[in-house]
Amino acid sequence: MTRVFVSRDMASVALGADDVAQAFADAGCEVVRTGSRGLFSIEPLVEVETAEGRIGYGPVGPGDVAAVLDGSHANRLGDVGALPFFAAQQRFTFARCGIVDPLSLTDYAAHGGWIGLDIARAAEPQAVVDAVKASGLRGRGGAGFPTGIKWQTVLDAPGGEKYIVCNADEGDSGTFADRMLMEGDPFCLIEGMAIAAHAVGASHGYVYIRSEYLFAAETMRQAIALSAGRVAPFALEVRLGAGAYVCGEETALLDSIEGKRGQVRAKPPLPALAGLFGKPTIINNVLSLAAVPFILSHGADAYAAVGFGRSRGTMPVQLAGNVKHGGLFEVGFGITLGELVNDVGGGTASGRPVRAVQVGGPLGAYFPPSMFDLPFDYEAFTQAGGLIGHAGITVFDDSVDMAHMARFAMLFCAVESCGKCTPCRIGSTRGVEIMDRIIEARPSPSSVRAELVEGQAGYLEKALYSRSPDRIDVSIDAQTALLRDLCDTMKYGSLCALGGFTPYPVLSALDHFPEDFGTPAPLPQAAE
Numbered sequence: 001m002t003r004v005f006v007s008r009d010m011a012s013v014a015l016g017a018d019d020v021a022q023a024f025a026d027a028g029c030e031v032v033r034t035g036s037r038g039l040f041s042i043e044p045l046v047e048v049e050t051a052e053g054r055i056g057y058g059p060v061g062p063g064d065v066a067a068v069l070d071g072s073h074a075n076r077l078g079d080v081g082a083l084p085f086f087a088a089q090q091r092f093t094f095a096r097c098g099i100v101d102p103l104s105l106t107d108y109a110a111h112g113g114w115i116g117l118d119i120a121r122a123a124e125p126q127a128v129v130d131a132v133k134a135s136g137l138r139g140r141g142g143a144g145f146p147t148g149i150k151w152q153t154v155l156d157a158p159g160g161e162k163y164i165v166c167n168a169d170e171g172d173s174g175t176f177a178d179r180m181l182m183e184g185d186p187f188c189l190i191e192g193m194a195i196a197a198h199a200v201g202a203s204h205g206y207v208y209i210r211s212e213y214l215f216a217a218e219t220m221r222q223a224i225a226l227s228a229g230r231v232a233p234f235a236l237e238v239r240l241g242a243g244a245y246v247c248g249e250e251t252a253l254l255d256s257i258e259g260k261r262g263q264v265r266a267k268p269p270l271p272a273l274a275g276l277f278g279k280p281t282i283i284n285n286v287l288s289l290a291a292v293p294f295i296l297s298h299g300a301d302a303y304a305a306v307g308f309g310r311s312r313g314t315m316p317v318q319l320a321g322n323v324k325h326g327g328l329f330e331v332g333f334g335i336t337l338g339e340l341v342n343d344v345g346g347g348t349a350s351g352r353p354v355r356a357v358q359v360g361g362p363l364g365a366y367f368p369p370s371m372f373d374l375p376f377d378y379e380a381f382t383q384a385g386g387l388i389g390h391a392g393i394t395v396f397d398d399s400v401d402m403a404h405m406a407r408f409a410m411l412f413c414a415v416e417s418c419g420k421c422t423p424c425r426i427g428s429t430r431g432v433e434i435m436d437r438i439i440e441a442r443p444s445p446s447s448v449r450a451e452l453v454e455g456q457a458g459y460l461e462k463a464l465y466s467r468s469p470d471r472i473d474v475s476i477d478a479q480t481a482l483l484r485d486l487c488d489t490m491k492y493g494s495l496c497a498l499g500g501f502t503p504y505p506v507l508s509a510l511d512h513f514p515e516d517f518g519t520p521a522p523l524p525q526a527a528e
């Protein structure tokens with residue numbers, strides 16, 4: 001009986017993977033459902049087990065069974081792992097995704113699973129924390145706080161009862177790494193949480209999954225039940241999110257688990273000292289916890305050897321939006337933004353020039369192609385006025401209106417604000433109003449586009465150098481000044497990152513694309 005592998009990842013299912021799997025089953029094949037490998041332009045992907053190894057075909061439809069089985073299908077890919085998109089990756093966290101049956105304990109163990117947990121449990125808790133510190137692992141969902149320091153704080157905290165909480169409330173636009181891992185390799189996350197539990201002395205953990213991820217939640221529930229004996233005495237539960245973006249903030253998440261309305265808590269106390277139910281709590285992102293088994297099984301030095309500056313290890317970068325090759329690309333820190341967008345992503349799907357990319361979700365900054373030499377590194381992005389966040393990159397071509405994108409950021413904050421602090425609650429609403437006045441007062445987009453200036457590179461970011469100062473509506477200058485002042489208040493006065501990070505997309509749009517706000521870009525400096 002021929003054995004074939006078909007993804008059960010939700011993105012693949014949306015593209016028809018279930019119908020393809022059923023067609024192969026009806027043809028008498030043994031069908032193994034895997035996670036996705038992460039390149040969605042070749043989904044539904046089918047891999048056939050042969051004497052030469054697994055041979056991939058994709059995309060494949062339900063009517064292609066015969067052509068795939070006799071090897072004549074036009075979309076024959078060969079060894080999928082050898083494709084340039086995958087060969088260039090450094091897969092530490094996602095090494096098993098797309099390879100194994102996600103709910104097979106046998107498959108997981110055969111591909112290196114549980115080695116990290118066994119090593120951790122054979123060591124003292126402090127030794128495990130020291131290994132995480134030495135690896136340089138930093139939080140993969142926000143500001144990049146060192147994971148080992150957070151664990152050390154919980155380990156040293158007094159009190160008997162402690163908790164491990166996994167933040168799987170993946171709400172950023174263009175991000176899907178958490179979902180891919182939970183659907184494709186759930187035991188990896190469970191193992192990481194069990195290692196964390198041993199390191200700090202916790203006996204119970206929660207996986208807080210966004211409410212829209214029903215398939216991921218069910219996969220995690222099944223995986224938790226299957227692995228309960230393997231990770232005992234550590235016990236795990238799944239909690240579905242409350243449907244609010246703010247519940248991705250760690251303290252609002254804790255309130256939600258406790259059955260309260262998700263609102264941001266004031267700090268101190270830190271969750272590491274007084275978190276879930278008032279007990280010391282580790283709260284880490286899915287990708288942070290899923291990186292831990294590799295660190296323990298391969299050694300902290302092997303993980304720390306990859307990366308750039310203070311950003312060590314790998315980052316699963318998610319390419320989405322108007323991009324030719326959307327998907328997940330895990331690579332060491334230091335690769336440039338341009339390499340990710342143009343070389344890995346293949347530029348825009350529309351074939352038009354890339355005008356902007358947003359990194360870090362709806363609260364991330366917009367970067368123009370002139371900044372594509374920026375290395376993917378926490379410190380480099382901070383210095384450039386941006387953030388890596390969950391490493392989602394959304395690509396836009398030259399038809400995008402950046403003033404409308406800035407308005408969207410303010411509107412998003414207004415809708416998703418928990419309402420606890422004034423700068424976020426009121427500031428975002430006032431921000432939408434200011435943006436509406438700017439958009440109404442600015443020149444029409446057609447007149448803006450008619451005044452493009454061709455430079456030596458052939459494209460100067462829609463600069464309105466031909467516009468004379470007396471043609472600029474003074475009210476726009478006043479409104480943009482007011483908008484900047486508002487952003488400053490939100491950035492430094494908000495209680496959490498929702499209000500504090502909303503200025504990033506707004507200010508970056510103002511700085512890099514002023515022409516979309518009805519003001520001319522600064523004239524280029526003459527060469528000396």
